[in-house]
Amino acid sequence: MFTQCEAVLEEKRILSEKDAFLVLKVKEKKEVKPCQFCMLTATFKKSFDPFLKRPFGILFQKDDKIGLFIRNFGRGSSIIVKDIKESFKFDITYPLGNPFYPKKDKILLVAGGIGIAGIFWAGVVYKNLGKKVKLLFGGRTEKDLEIRYFLEKYNLDTTYYTEDGSFGKKGLVSQDLENYLDYTWLVCGPKAMMKAIFELGKKLNKKDIFFSLDTYMACGIGVCLGCTIETKNGYKRCCKEGPVFSIEELMESSF
Amino acid sequence: MELKVSLKNITLKTPFLLASGTCGFGLIFEKFFDVKETATVITKGLSLNPNPGNPPPRLYETYAGLLNSIGLENPGADTFLKDIAPKLEKKKIPYIINIYGKDIDEFIKLVEKLNKTQALAYEVNVSCPNVKKGGLAFGQDLDTLKTLLKEIKKVSKKELIVKLSPNVSDIKPFVKVCLDENIFNITVANTYLGMAVDLKNFKPHFKRIYAGYSGPAIKPLTLRFVYEASKVSEKANIIASGGITTFKDVLEYFLVGAKAVQLGSILFRDSKAPAKFKESLKAYIKSLNLNTFEELLEFFKEKRKAWEV
Ligand SMILES: Cc1cc2nc3c(=O)[nH]c(=O)nc-3n(C[C@H](O)[C@H](O)[C@H](O)COP(=O)(O)O)c2cc1C
Numbered sequence: 185m186f187t188q189c190e191a192v193l194e195e196k197r198i199l200s201e202k203d204a205f206l207v208l209k210v211k212e213k214k215e216v217k218p219c220q221f222c223m224l225t226a227t228f229k230k231s232f233d234p235f236l237k238r239p240f241g242i243l244f245q246k247d248d249k250i251g252l253f254i255r256n257f258g259r260g261s262s263i264i265v266k267d268i269k270e271s272f273k274f275d276i277t278y279p280l281g282n283p284f285y286p287k288k289d290k291i292l293l294v295a296g297g298i299g300i301a302g303i304f305w306a307g308v309v310y311k312n313l314g315k316k317v318k319l320l321f322g323g324r325t326e327k328d329l330e331i332r333y334f335l336e337k338y339n340l341d342t343t344y345y346t347e348d349g350s351f352g353k354k355g356l357v358s359q360d361l362e363n364y365l366d367y368t369w370l371v372c373g374p375k376a377m378m379k380a381i382f383e384l385g386k387k388l389n390k391k392d393i394f395f396s397l398d399t400y401m402a403c404g405i406g407v408c409l410g411c412t413i414e415t416k417n418g419y420k421r422c423c424k425e426g427p428v429f430s431i432e433e434l435m436e437s438s439f
Numbered sequence: 440m441e442l443k444v445s446l447k448n449i450t451l452k453t454p455f456l457l458a459s460g461t462c463g464f465g466l467i468f469e470k471f472f473d474v475k476e477t478a479t480v481i482t483k484g485l486s487l488n489p490n491p492g493n494p495p496p497r498l499y500e501t502y503a504g505l506l507n508s509i510g511l512e513n514p515g516a517d518t519f520l521k522d523i524a525p526k527l528e529k530k531k532i533p534y535i536i537n538i539y540g541k542d543i544d545e546f547i548k549l550v551e552k553l554n555k556t557q558a559l560a561y562e563v564n565v566s567c568p569n570v571k572k573g574g575l576a577f578g579q580d581l582d583t584l585k586t587l588l589k590e591i592k593k594v595s596k597k598e599l600i601v602k603l604s605p606n607v608s609d610i611k612p613f614v615k616v617c618l619d620e621n622i623f624n625i626t627v628a629n630t631y632l633g634m635a636v637d638l639k640n641f642k643p644h645f646k647r648i649y650a651g652y653s654g655p656a657i658k659p660l661t662l663r664f665v666y667e668a669s670k671v672s673e674k675a676n677i678i679a680s681g682g683i684t685t686f687k688d689v690l691e692y693f694l695v696g697a698k699a700v701q702l703g704s705i706l707f708r709d710s711k712a713p714a715k716f717k718e719s720l721k722a723y724i725k726s727l728n729l730n731t732f733e734e735l736l737e738f739f740k741e742k743r744k745a746w747e748v
Contacts, residue, residue: 185470186470187470188471188709188710188711225708232503232655232684232685232708233502233503233655234500234502235500235503235504235505235654235655235684235704235708236500236505236707236708237707237708275708275709277710399495399496400496400498400499400500401498402498402505402507402704402707403461403706403707403710404707405467405710406463406467407461407462407463407467407483407706408460408461408498408507408509408707409460409483409492409497409509409512410497410498410507410509411497411498412492412495412497412512413495414494414495418491419491419492419494419495419512
């Protein structure tokens with residue numbers, strides 16, 4: 185079950201002009217399960233602007249620390265990435281969302297850029313549960329994959345992709361998916377990438393594909409009904425029924 | 440310390456309420472604090488039949504606040520009666536049902552169904568900007584409001600609270616309509632009509648174009664309405680709802696005449712705010728050498744007398 189508590193920024197690394205890696209020490213320790221996320225205040229000092237907390241995937245958990253990988257997308261994330269310094273005290277609500285455990289024993293994680301934050305920890309947990317885990321991690325250039333230095337110690341079997349070929353295989357993270365038809369796919373990344381994989385999955389008639397979606401959220405705990413997405417079974421809350429949805433319940437307009 | 444406050448025929452254990460639509464059905468807040476000792480829950484707007492709500496996107500963050508276009512998504516009266524009310528009642532959480540109908544007939548059928556609950560009251564929502572029918576239409580026309588309230592009074596076995604709209608130029612006549620109908624508990628107010636556009640795609644952000652603005656930005660606006668509404672009559676018990684973010688905001692509303700306050704959007708940012716404000720309120724009352732919350736209201740009332748020009 186989740187909690188709301190203080191989280192002190194212990195370590196912050198700027199990975200590129202737009203990405204930061206953060207380690208937070210949380211006052212109350214709660215077990216983070218696969219695909220769960222947190223809501224974090226994104227205001228400097230005592231300001232209430234921007235007003236809402238921001239949802240972020242939890243990259244890993246170790247003792248009373250959690251790791252986050254944050255891209256400067258807008259006003260809130262820009263404050264976190266650029267302005268907030270070590271020892272800053274955030275207010276956090278975590279872990280949130282419906283944990284996702286696939287049935288199959290072979291799992292393929294497909295992460296595009298910042299999307300790694302949504303599914304990496306799931307891979308670690310699955311591996312610890314004895315499942316075979318393969319990670320495909322892609323970005324536009326090597327800079328987008330810089331976070332790997334913090335992830336390599338978890339020894340997930342990983343193949344890297346960059347669009348410009350500056351690191352790993354040249355091309356898109358989605359290009360080799362058909363080699364992994366006997367795996368369950370868990371996907372997180374930019375909309376365009378997820379849509380492409382959704383279409384591929386439909387074409388292949390592959391049913392065990394799951395997407396970790398991210399939408400704007402106000403509360404993260406299921407009360408505001410603001411983060412709903414359209415599914416075949418009606419509107420669903422991304423924060424509560426999600427963030428992971430199966431290809432079978434999603435539609436083109438869900439993304 | 441005694442924090443109870445008496446409105447017309449309803450006594451609240453504390454002057455804090457969780458605003459409709461910002462706390463679900465209140466149960467999840469048990470994870471954050473002892474709800475029954477801290478606040479009264481106002482349910483998400485409930486309609487006779489299940490309502491799927493508006494298509495996404497439903498949120499847009501603005502400076503110091505947010506726009507929402509939820510569209511009163513709710514599971515309908517039957518599910519509420521079967522699955523939700525029993526849980527609230529078992530936990531002895533005091534609750535008020537926020538009710539909404541697209542026409543008078545639906546309001547009546549809804550109230551008849553809900554009369555058997557242990558809800559403290561109904562909060563009649565005549566101010567939701569996010570639905571096609573009913574909602575705001577009831578709250579912007581004096582005659583329509585009057586007719587609606589008359590009809591609901593006939594069937595309601597519970598005290599009524601009317602949640603007025605801030606989307607009017609003068610709120611006082613709306614307060615008077617409530618008082619004329621012998622309804623003395625009034626929530627001021629709801630969200631403000633606003634809109635957002637998607638410049639990249641040259642279109643409105645929301646499919647219904649307009650949405651409701653809430654959060655810190657609206658507090659001074661609603662503060663004005665609460666002050667004006669509370670001046671209409673001694674008999675009006677005003678419950679403030681608009682932009683409360685800090686404990687100072689809470690006090691400001693009491694100072695201008697509110698008897699109770701609703702915590703809304705702040706719950707998204709700080710779900711423990713009600714418990715924090717309750718402790719701050721006790722400390723504040725003590726710092727003035729007063730003993731109860733009702734004494735604080737008296738104290739503020741005396742101060743207000745000097746304001747009149
Ligand atoms: C996401 C959201 C959903 C809401 N749903 C309802 C509702 O169902 N019924 C209602 O009467 N008011 C609803 N409101 C209005 C709030 O109860 C409150 O009156 C308003 O947000 C102003 O207060 P605040 O600035 O403290 O949030 C909603 C507000 C928000 C932000």
